[in-house]
Amino acid sequence: MEPVDLAVTTLHGSVDDPALNSMNFLNEVAQHYPEAVSLAAGRPYEEFFDSALLHAHLDRFRRHLADDLGLDRAQVDRTLLQYGRTKGIVHHLIARHLAVDERMTVDPETIVVTVGCQEAMFLVLRALRADPADVLFAVAPTYVGLTGAARLVDLPVRPVAGGPDGVDLADLRAGVRRARAEGLRPRACYVMPDFANPSGVSMDTAHRRRLLDLAAAEDLLLIEDNPYGLFPAAGTDRRPTLKALDTARRVVYLGSFAKTVLPGARVGYVVADQRVGGSDGTVGPLADQLAKIKSMVTVNTSPISQAVIGGALLAHDCSLVAANVRERAAYARNLGHLVDGLARRFPAGGPVRWTVPAGGFFVVVTVPFPVDDALLHRSAREYGLLWTPMAHFYDAGTPVRALRLSVSAVTPAQIDLGLDRLAALVGDVTAGVGAPA
Amino acid sequence: MEPVDLAVTTLHGSVDDPALNSMNFLNEVAQHYPEAVSLAAGRPYEEFFDSALLHAHLDRFRRHLADDLGLDRAQVDRTLLQYGRTKGIVHHLIARHLAVDERMTVDPETIVVTVGCQEAMFLVLRALRADPADVLFAVAPTYVGLTGAARLVDLPVRPVAGGPDGVDLADLRAGVRRARAEGLRPRACYVMPDFANPSGVSMDTAHRRRLLDLAAAEDLLLIEDNPYGLFPAAGTDRRPTLKALDTARRVVYLGSFAKTVLPGARVGYVVADQRVGGSDGTVGPLADQLAKIKSMVTVNTSPISQAVIGGALLAHDCSLVAANVRERAAYARNLGHLVDGLARRFPAGGPVRWTVPAGGFFVVVTVPFPVDDALLHRSAREYGLLWTPMAHFYDAGTPVRALRLSVSAVTPAQIDLGLDRLAALVGDVTAGVGAPA
Numbered sequence: 001m002e003p004v005d006l007a008v009t010t011l012h013g014s015v016d017d018p019a020l021n022s023m024n025f026l027n028e029v030a031q032h033y034p035e036a037v038s039l040a041a042g043r044p045y046e047e048f049f050d051s052a053l054l055h056a057h058l059d060r061f062r063r064h065l066a067d068d069l070g071l072d073r074a075q076v077d078r079t080l081l082q083y084g085r086t087k088g089i090v091h092h093l094i095a096r097h098l099a100v101d102e103r104m105t106v107d108p109e110t111i112v113v114t115v116g117c118q119e120a121m122f123l124v125l126r127a128l129r130a131d132p133a134d135v136l137f138a139v140a141p142t143y144v145g146l147t148g149a150a151r152l153v154d155l156p157v158r159p160v161a162g163g164p165d166g167v168d169l170a171d172l173r174a175g176v177r178r179a180r181a182e183g184l185r186p187r188a189c190y191v192m193p194d195f196a197n198p199s200g201v202s203m204d205t206a207h208r209r210r211l212l213d214l215a216a217a218e219d220l221l222l223i224e225d226n227p228y229g230l231f232p233a234a235g236t237d238r239r240p241t242l243k244a245l246d247t248a249r250r251v252v253y254l255g256s257f258a259k260t261v262l263p264g265a266r267v268g269y270v271v272a273d274q275r276v277g278g279s280d281g282t283v284g285p286l287a288d289q290l291a292k293i294k295s296m297v298t299v300n301t302s303p304i305s306q307a308v309i310g311g312a313l314l315a316h317d318c319s320l321v322a323a324n325v326r327e328r329a330a331y332a333r334n335l336g337h338l339v340d341g342l343a344r345r346f347p348a349g350g351p352v353r354w355t356v357p358a359g360g361f362f363v364v365v366t367v368p369f370p371v372d373d374a375l376l377h378r379s380a381r382e383y384g385l386l387w388t389p390m391a392h393f394y395d396a397g398t399p400v401r402a403l404r405l406s407v408s409a410v411t412p413a414q415i416d417l418g419l420d421r422l423a424a425l426v427g428d429v430t431a432g433v434g435a436p437a
Numbered sequence: 438m439e440p441v442d443l444a445v446t447t448l449h450g451s452v453d454d455p456a457l458n459s460m461n462f463l464n465e466v467a468q469h470y471p472e473a474v475s476l477a478a479g480r481p482y483e484e485f486f487d488s489a490l491l492h493a494h495l496d497r498f499r500r501h502l503a504d505d506l507g508l509d510r511a512q513v514d515r516t517l518l519q520y521g522r523t524k525g526i527v528h529h530l531i532a533r534h535l536a537v538d539e540r541m542t543v544d545p546e547t548i549v550v551t552v553g554c555q556e557a558m559f560l561v562l563r564a565l566r567a568d569p570a571d572v573l574f575a576v577a578p579t580y581v582g583l584t585g586a587a588r589l590v591d592l593p594v595r596p597v598a599g600g601p602d603g604v605d606l607a608d609l610r611a612g613v614r615r616a617r618a619e620g621l622r623p624r625a626c627y628v629m630p631d632f633a634n635p636s637g638v639s640m641d642t643a644h645r646r647r648l649l650d651l652a653a654a655e656d657l658l659l660i661e662d663n664p665y666g667l668f669p670a671a672g673t674d675r676r677p678t679l680k681a682l683d684t685a686r687r688v689v690y691l692g693s694f695a696k697t698v699l700p701g702a703r704v705g706y707v708v709a710d711q712r713v714g715g716s717d718g719t720v721g722p723l724a725d726q727l728a729k730i731k732s733m734v735t736v737n738t739s740p741i742s743q744a745v746i747g748g749a750l751l752a753h754d755c756s757l758v759a760a761n762v763r764e765r766a767a768y769a770r771n772l773g774h775l776v777d778g779l780a781r782r783f784p785a786g787g788p789v790r791w792t793v794p795a796g797g798f799f800v801v802v803t804v805p806f807p808v809d810d811a812l813l814h815r816s817a818r819e820y821g822l823l824w825t826p827m828a829h830f831y832d833a834g835t836p837v838r839a840l841r842l843s844v845s846a847v848t849p850a851q852i853d854l855g856l857d858r859l860a861a862l863v864g865d866v867t868a869g870v871g872a873p874a
Contacts, residue, residue, distance in 0.1 A: 004714035005686050006723065012567045012590075014733070015726045016716055023732050027523075049514040051499060054741060055492055062488060077486040081701040086464075115552050115703075115735040122734050126589060130449045148733035152563060153449075249442050264518040266552075266739035277441035279453055286443065289452045295460050296451070296585035297559050298552040298735065302703040302742045304491060 014151040022392045023144055025373065033380040037418040039405040040386040042197065042361055044259045045330050046409065057311030058304070064314055084303045086291040088113025090310040094255070094269055096318040101230070104244045104253075110273035110285040112294060113301045117227060117256035117268030122149045123290040123297070124223060124252055124270060128187040129155040135179050137189035139167050141393030143197050143225070146190050159395060160189060166203035167191055169214050176218050188221035188252070193242055194229035195360020198393045198404040202358050205239050212242065215250045221274070222246075227256040230320055232359035234332040249274050252286070259361075259408075260320040260327075261312045265305040331361065334407035337415050338363055345423040352426060361408040364390060365422075369429050370399035378425075382434070385421040451588040459829045460581055462810065470817040474855040476842040477823040479634060479798055481696045482767050483846065494748030495741070498527075501751055521740045523728040525550025527747040531692070531706055533755040538667070541681045541690075547710035547722040549731060550738045554664060554693035554705030559586045560727040560734070561660060561689055561707060565624040566592040572616050574626035576604050578830030580634050580662070583627050596832060597626060603640035604628055606651050613655050625658035625689070630679055631666035632797020635830045635841040639795050642676050649679065652687045658711070659683075664693040667757055669796035671769040686711050689723070696798075696845075697757040697764075698749045702742040768798065771844035771852060775800055778856040789863060798845040801827060802859075806866050807836035815862075819871070822858040 008016050030040060058080075065071045065079055079089060091108040098104040114120040128134065129150075136150055140159035150157045158175055161168035167189075176186045191211070193203040203211070215222050224242045232238050243253040253271040261267075272286035294300070316323040339356050342365070346352040351368035371389045379385045390402040405422075407415065428434055445453050467475060495517075502508045502516055516526060528545040535541040551557040565571065566587075573587055577596035587594045595612055598605035604626075613623045628648070630640040640648070652659050661679045669675050680690040690708040698704075709723035731737070753760040776793050779802070783789040788805035808826045816822050827839035842859075844852065865871055 002720040003712055004720055005711040006713045008713050008715045008726065010567060011564045011713070011726055012730075015564060015729050020729045020733060024729055043520050046511070046515060046519065049511075049518045051495075051514045051517040054495060054517070058488075058491060074483070074486075077488045078483055080488040080491070081486045081699045082483065083480050083695070083700045115739070118736045119734060127448045127452060130447060145733065145736075152730060152733050258520070262518045263520045264740045266735065266737070266742075274442040275440055276443045276445050276448070278445045283439040283441055289445065289448055292452050292457045292461055293449075293589060296457060296582060296589050297556060298703065299555045299582075300703070302552070302739055303701045304745060305703075305739045305742055308741060 014148070017148075017151045019144055019147040019151050023148065026388060026392065029376060029380060030386060033384070033386060036380045036384045036386045037410070037414050037421065038386040039407070039410065039415070039418045039422075040388045041409045042406050043409045044263060045327055047330070048326055049262070054308055057308045057315070060311035060314050061307035064310065080303050080307055084300050086295050086300050087111065087287060088269070088301055088306060089303055090267075090306045090313070091269075093310050093313045093318055097313055097320060098271075100317065100319045101321050102241055102244055104241065106271050107273060107285075110271055110287045112270050112272065112287050112290050113306060114268045114270060114294065115298050115301050116258060116266045117225070117254050118145050118149065119294070119298060120254045120268050120270035121146060121225070122152065123293050124254070124272070125149050125155055126153050126293050127286070127289055128221070129153040131185065133183060133185045134187050135184045136187055137172060137175055139189075139191050139196070140395070141198050141390060142190070142395070143192065144392060146225070147395065157395065162196070162199055162201060164201065165207045166193055166196065166201045167207075167211060169210055173214060173218060176220060186218075186220055188223050189215070190223045190225065191242070192225045192227075194226055194239065195231065195357055195362070197228070197360070198362050198364065198388070198390065200355045200357030200360055200362045200364060202239070205245075208240070208242050208245055212245060212248075212250060216248055220250075222251045223254065224251050225254045227259050228360040230260055230324060231328055231331045231361070233335050233357065236358045243271060257309050260324055261309050265308045267301060267305050267309045331408060332359075334410065334412065334415060335359070335363070337412045338405060338407045338419070341415055341419040345419055346426075351430070361406050363405045363407070364402050365405060366402045367426055367429075368401065370401055371403050372399040375429070379421075383421040383425045385418055385425065387422070451585070454585075454588045456581055456584040456588050456832075460585060463825060463829065466813060466817060467823060470821070470823060473817045473821045473823045474847070474851050474858065475823040476844070476847065476852070476855045476859075477825045478846045479843050480846045481700060482764055484767070485763055486699070491745055494745045494752070497748035497751050498744035501747065517740050517744055521737050523732050523737050524548065524724060525706070525738055525743060526740055527704075527743045527750070528706075530747050530750045530755055534750055534757060535708075537754065537756045538758050539678055539681055541678065543708050544710060544722075547708055547724045549707050549709065549724050549727050550743060551705045551707060551731065552735050552738050553695065553703045554662065554691050555582050555586065556731070556735060557691045557705050557707035558583060558662070559589065560730050561691070561709070562586050562592055563590050563730050564723070564726055565658075566590040568622065570620060570622045571624050572621045573624055574609060574612055576626075576628050576633070577832070578635050578827060579627070579832070580629065581829060583662070584832065594832065599633070599636055599638060601638065602644045603630055603633065603638045604644075604648060606647055610651060610655060613657060623655075623657055625660050626652070627660045627662065628679070629662045631663055631676065632668065632794055632799070634665070634797070635799050635801065635825065635827065637792045637794030637797055637799045637801060639676070642682075645677070645679050645682055649682055649685075649687060653685055657687075659688045660691065661688050662691045664696050665797040667697055667761060668765055668768045668798070670772050670794065673795045680708060694746050697761055698746050702745045704738060704742050704746045768845060769796075771847065771849065772796070772800070774849045774852050775842060775844050775856070778852055782856055782860040783863075788867070798843050800842045800844070801839055802842060803839045804863055804866075805838065807838055808840045809836040812866070816858075820858040820862045822855055822862065824859070
């Protein structure tokens with residue numbers, strides 16, 4: 001018998017929650033079958049990775065501090081090596097990127113640079129969850145990181161139907177009103193309007209405007225998460241973000257550099273321009289309140305990491321569209337290749353169906369049988385193929401008849417191999433071959 | 438009238454809490470008087486800062502991955518640039534550092550590398566705060582970052598008398614028993630046994646053993662925070678950490694590289710070897726539960742930042758004692774200079790008294806009048822001197838007759854100038870000259 005010092009039941013409930021265990025489980029399966037083709041990972045493409053570039057990014061940002069901002073040598077060293085500004089040191093470059101790539105006009109003072117987008121999510125939810133009556137809405141299926149962050153602050157997440165438009169407005173309105181009738185306080189609705197993870201669905205511009213109108217009518221904040229907006233499918237136009245259309249400070253905007261520069265910097269940000277009235281009569285942006293929370297979570301985002309991102313931004317005049325020409329082409333190519341490959345392997349009108357997203361990393365495949373973790377293990381072990389059970393993106397966690405395929409970290413040859421294996425798996429399970437007891 | 442979108446009272450209570458506002462206030466005062474001599478900042482010495490060293494650190498760690506761990510070029514790039522292991526990638530080097538410098542034997546799997554020590558603190562408190570009956574003890578006066586992190590998870594902090602030994606064991610025992618009698622669940626006691634911030638007090642080895650015995654007898658965890666242990670005063674020996682003396686997994690150990698390498702990497706860690714029994718019958722270290730929480734706060738600590746710290750560790754065979762020869766000498770020199778300077782300016786036996794710490798950054802000066810934020814403003818504005826009101830380290834926040842001086846980020850000449858100004862301020866306030874209305 002191994003000695004036990006603490007029972008998990010004496011720890012915060014989040015550590016034994018399906019949302020947190022789910023992330024763990026998926027990572028462990030991937031580690032367990034390193035030779036399997038992975039259509040599971042949502043990580044960015046690695047072909048263009050070169051860690052020697054870190055030096056160029058760092059040096060470019062150091063020159064920016066000296067030449068553009070007029071810092072002397074000691075000030076440059078202090079900026080990179082010492083404790084620093086809680087809200088970050090690349091906020092002005094992020095504002096320029098948003099202007100150049102998203103036509104958004106953002107006051108840099110309303111930006112908090114965070115340790116990845118995950119910290120941005122956590123800070124916003126921590127600020128908004130003030131009372132046990134608070135509740136968050138999120139379009140289902142939902143990114144696990146959102147659900148997990150909500151668990152850490154004991155904030156219940158109520159699902160909103162997504163549907164073909166990205167969010168079912170009638171369902172959202174009904175949900176908000178029902179919650180209020182129950183004495184709850186709806187704080188916000190979390191949405192990913194562009195190539196959502198995991199559904200792949202996007203909202204058209206008219207629907208975005210309707211969502212903003214609904215948020216105003218129902219006095220609701222919208223939390224817009226936009227990690228994939230830069231990656232439309234071939235021949236598809238990008239759409240304005242919700243925040244670009246937001247004239248009433250209804251939208252808290254979450255940004256990530258994990259897919260557009262590199263994940264290893266762990267740099268993201270939040271734009272929070274909502275005016276908060278303090279108890280002392282002062283008024284300032286919500287960003288300042290988030291910064292106070294951040295000072296007790298991570299103090300400030302590593303200025304070294306920020307310098308890497310800042311240098312990468314400066315290399316292309318703050319345009320990540322320009323910086324990602326190769327990556328954008330690779331993702332669009334892979335997405336087209338996956339969708340074409342599905343069509344070649346599964347007959348039209350048959351029981352296997354799939355989404356054809358307008359961009360991003362993810363395709364959802366519907367199959368004529370329940371998809372659970374045991375099937376994922378079997379797929380990895382017997383077929384050498386990893387994917388993600390869609391059940392992980394629903395709060396109930398019950399098996400659904402769908403799985404998520406990701407095209408972001410593979411080559412076309414790996415996609416072909418993966419789809420051959422998927423076809424074999426689906427054929428065998430449908431025929432009842434080797435089904436688990 | 439400025440428009441207001443949200444009242445601060447609708448946000449989580451922490452954002453309007455004295456602990457979080459305190460950190461903000463002190464930063465703002467410092468920014469407001471950039472020309473003042475600062476005996477307030479606890480930041481490390483900058484004379485030896487050189488941001489060009491980042492390249493050397495990064496390259497040394499890349500070579501370590503290739504030469505020592507056998508990774509190929511693509512694996513090295515992936516390790517630095519991609520998403521990575523939640524518990525970190527320099528855990529083996531941290532374990533070696535703890536063996537070399539602290540004679541601690543630590544299983545690397547019980548280490549979580551965090552975004553600064555602050556995130557380590559947050560993760561531990563988030564895990565331990567499971568129920569409204571949970572309560573934390575902390576030696577008063579207490580580091581503001583601990584109090585702030587506790588606020589974020591709604592965990593009440595009860596003060597324990599510090600006294601000359603670093604913690605008053607009778608007061609701790611009585612406090613724990615009182616809390617249990619009230620139906621509360623004491624989770625842990627937070628201590629800084631070496632050169633504590635802000636008191637400067639250290640525990641001797643016998644007292645550390647008594648504290649461990651008490652923790653065992655009362656079934657209490659100890660959270661040991663050790664940011665300054667490497668910096669004894671001239672002629673003083675270092676003592677074993679609580680964790681080095683801990684034979685019963687009673688101590689959760691928090692480590693920081695902010696003072697021993699550089700703050701800008703934002704890398705710290707927690708050693709959490711407590712055995713946690715899961716609801717599925719498995720047993721694993723508390724570190725694994727903390728990692729699950731971390732995956733929803735920051736995903737993983739930037740591998741680029743970790744590489745900077747890893748490279749710095751490798752440069753001195755993982756000994757930070759060896760790496761900090763110049764810094765240790767500078768801090769010891771400054772501490773001696775400050776204490777001597779106080780003795781030259783304030784008569785022995787007079788109303789002004791001060792601590793003579795055995796190391797670290799901080800000296801507490803007791804004065805014959807209350808020290809509040811208004812006096813700090815006056816000191817900065819009229820005397821050009823910054824320090825920290827001790828009131829900020831007590832939960833009640835009421836003015837106490839003491840202030841904290843820091844020697845870490847100044848030269849001996851600045852210490853002289855600062856002490857001249859302090860003597861002038863103390864003289865004027867004592868004489869009732871120019872007292873605020």
